[in-house]
Amino acid sequence: MTAPQTAPTARPAARPAGRPVAITGMGALTPLGPDVGALQEGLLAGRSGVRLLDDPVFAELPARLAATADLTGRLERLEARTLDRVQQLALVAAREAWADAGEPEVEPERLAVVIGSGIGGALTILGQYDVLHQHGPRRVSPHLVPMLMPNGPAATVGLALGARAGVHTPVSACASGAEALALALDLLRSGRADVVVAGGAEACVHPLPMAGFAQMRALSTRHDEPEAASRPYDKGRDGFVLGEGAGVVVLETEEHALARGARVHGRLAGAGLASDAHHVTAPDPTGSGAARSIGLALRDAGLEPTDLGHINAHATSTPLGDIAESRAFAAALGGHRPAVTATKSCTGHLLGAAGAVEAIATVTALRDGIVAPIRNLDDLDDEADVDAVRLVPRQVAHEAALSTSFGFGGHDVSLVFLR
Amino acid sequence: MTTTAPAELLAGLAEVLEEVAGTPADKVVPEAAFDADLDIDSLTMVEVVVACEERFGVRIPDEALEQMTTVGDAVSYISGAAA
Numbered sequence: 001m002t003a004p005q006t007a008p009t010a011r012p013a014a015r016p017a018g019r020p021v022a023i024t025g026m027g028a029l030t031p032l033g034p035d036v037g038a039l040q041e042g043l044l045a046g047r048s049g050v051r052l053l054d055d056p057v058f059a060e061l062p063a064r065l066a067a068t069a070d071l072t073g074r075l076e077r078l079e080a081r082t083l084d085r086v087q088q089l090a091l092v093a094a095r096e097a098w099a100d101a102g103e104p105e106v107e108p109e110r111l112a113v114v115i116g117s118g119i120g121g122a123l124t125i126l127g128q129y130d131v132l133h134q135h136g137p138r139r140v141s142p143h144l145v146p147m148l149m150p151n152g153p154a155a156t157v158g159l160a161l162g163a164r165a166g167v168h169t170p171v172s173a174c175a176s177g178a179e180a181l182a183l184a185l186d187l188l189r190s191g192r193a194d195v196v197v198a199g200g201a202e203a204c205v206h207p208l209p210m211a212g213f214a215q216m217r218a219l220s221t222r223h224d225e226p227e228a229a230s231r232p233y234d235k236g237r238d239g240f241v242l243g244e245g246a247g248v249v250v251l252e253t254e255e256h257a258l259a260r261g262a263r264v265h266g267r268l269a270g271a272g273l274a275s276d277a278h279h280v281t282a283p284d285p286t287g288s289g290a291a292r293s294i295g296l297a298l299r300d301a302g303l304e305p306t307d308l309g310h311i312n313a314h315a316t317s318t319p320l321g322d323i324a325e326s327r328a329f330a331a332a333l334g335g336h337r338p339a340v341t342a343t344k345s346c347t348g349h350l351l352g353a354a355g356a357v358e359a360i361a362t363v364t365a366l367r368d369g370i371v372a373p374i375r376n377l378d379d380l381d382d383e384a385d386v387d388a389v390r391l392v393p394r395q396v397a398h399e400a401a402l403s404t405s406f407g408f409g410g411h412d413v414s415l416v417f418l419r
Numbered sequence: 420m421t422t423t424a425p426a427e428l429l430a431g432l433a434e435v436l437e438e439v440a441g442t443p444a445d446k447v448v449p450e451a452a453f454d455a456d457l458d459i460d461s462l463t464m465v466e467v468v469v470a471c472e473e474r475f476g477v478r479i480p481d482e483a484l485e486q487m488t489t490v491g492d493a494v495s496y497i498s499g500a501a502a
Contacts, residue, residue: 077441082463142465 002027005320017302020267020418021188022257025101025250026200026360027093028056031243031347034074040364041359043372048227050241050348056208063219064278065113065229066205067243068281068346080141083156084121087245089353089370090153090201091173098161101250104195112165112186112364113158115201115248116176116408118352120150122175122204127266139293153201157248159318171352176313177247178355178415183270184251199248199356210242218318230349231376232315232342233322233384238315240351243348247356249363251325262419266363267418270301276410282394283321283406293331293412294402301416305333307399310371312362313386314406315342316349325404326384339396340386341365343382345375355405358416362403366419428475429493435470439463449491458491477501 018042028035031044031049049067055211058064072087074092083091091272094115109269109324124147131139146152151169158167170179171305184198213219220239230241257264276289284290298305304318311329329340336359343358350357365371371394398419405413433447439484442457459467468479471493477500479487487493 078463081439138469142462276496 012300018189018270018300020254020269020301021185022252022254022264023249023266024104024252024257024262024264025097025364025392026247026265026363027096027100028247028357028360029069029071029089029092030247030350031069032243032358033073034070035365036100036360037267039361041355043343043361044370046346046373046375047228048346048375049243050226050229052226053205054176056212061207061210061214063210063214063221063239064223065220065226066242068205069243069245073354082147083205084120084124084147086117086201087147087152087156088245089203090115090199090248093154093199093201093246093248094157094160096200097248097250102262102385104250104262105253106195106234108162108164110164110165110166110194111161112184112187112196112339113161113163114168114180114187114196114198115151115154116159116171116172116352117153117168117181117201118173118176119202119204119209120389121148121152122209123206126147126208137242138269146226157197160166163197172411172413173409174349174351174354175353175405175411175413176352178359178403178405178413179251179273179411180356181251181268181359182273182413184269187267187377188251188253190367196251197248198251199246200353201246202351203244203292204351205242205244213242216267220317228376230317230345232313232317232345233386233388234377235379235381235383237317237319237322240344241348243350245350245353245357247353247360249356249360257293259371268287268368268415269303269418270297270299270416272296272298272300272414274412276412278410280410281408283324285324287324287331288402290328290406291331291411291415294328294404297402297416298413301418302398303416305336307380307400308333308336308338308402309396310341310365310401312358312401312403313340313342313363314404316344321406324385325406326386332383337387339389339394340372341371341389342374355403355413359417360405362401362417366398366401366417371396375383400416422480425494426499429490431474432471432490432493433468435474439470448488449489449494450489451490453490471497477502493497
């Protein structure tokens, strides 16, 4: 069966704009450092979190670059033993976000959690498979199942915060973190929760997933210059760099945030979700699904393309993806060309955490009126028609910004934020 | 298999609990209940059992585990099984 071709200009169905929700807390554990401050500082300085993996287990891989996060000293002993790394990352980021929000008083039945992950507890399933083969089934950890399940990070955060309004896990590969925020927006607007802790986490720096990505020819092999390997929109880009980390935000209805006098970093004003139905991994070269998600997000926020002051692009540094996305911007925004930044140039690609971490980067840029440069963008690809921020941060006083996330499976998620 | 004295077993179990669950050694007394006093849940208890089996060279079947509520219960079972 052949998928029907859709015109790239297909109009989104009419739907009235929804209410924005307040972002009152943010937490991020990324290759750029332990918290949101380190993320923002690293992005503005254009610092790279990418390194060459020197452990012998990676020696035979054709692609050996990664951007890893540091959990040293961040967890209790029992947490370290009974939680997969992806759960640990989510928990640390959630604790930062919750503290940043001032530990809001909310009835447990009105507090929900939505944490996405692309892969879940990959390191546990792979490590315990080795245990099974080397030592037999009685040595397999009794914690295996809750550590490998993809809803593990959400469950861990839900337990830690005592959330009883529902704990959810969108799984949409590299769009998971963004989809989590979109679902949180729905939960708040529909009155199913007053506060939602939402984000994404990923931890799969292991030879097997990396070998799989390498076999797809998706990874950069610029081993001689790790810090120059992730280079969205640059002519010399040759693939993405795998990263790990987590980003979590605390979202509240504006009424709830106002009633408790919460400090508000910004507002999530709209979400747009679409799917390509084109190919399981290759982006639709016209960018039509991506463009539709952008159009839907703007409509949901009640905004026009010209309201956007900057875009935090998905821009993974793959040859095809970056171009398809730039076409989507042109299709969705007409002649408007906001400043474009690409967080992955510094952090690598955090897969299911990317959308959440980049949402945080978008909100801090919008709040402070300063957009970080795209690292390693020496020679802009002729086909990438974007107003890329290069070399130094750019002051942009603006009221609205867009963050895009796309995932294997043809998932397109766009989020629109207001100051 | 040589018999291990209960005091030695208690000290050994305390080391296992410290390693598996981070339990402070001074809390590992015969009357301490694994769940209520030491906060060891059923999954972590399975880890404790496997570690004890290796350390003391005994087999602790699930039926025995069900009867093992306190540290003292565990010490008596292991002591009996290893005798």
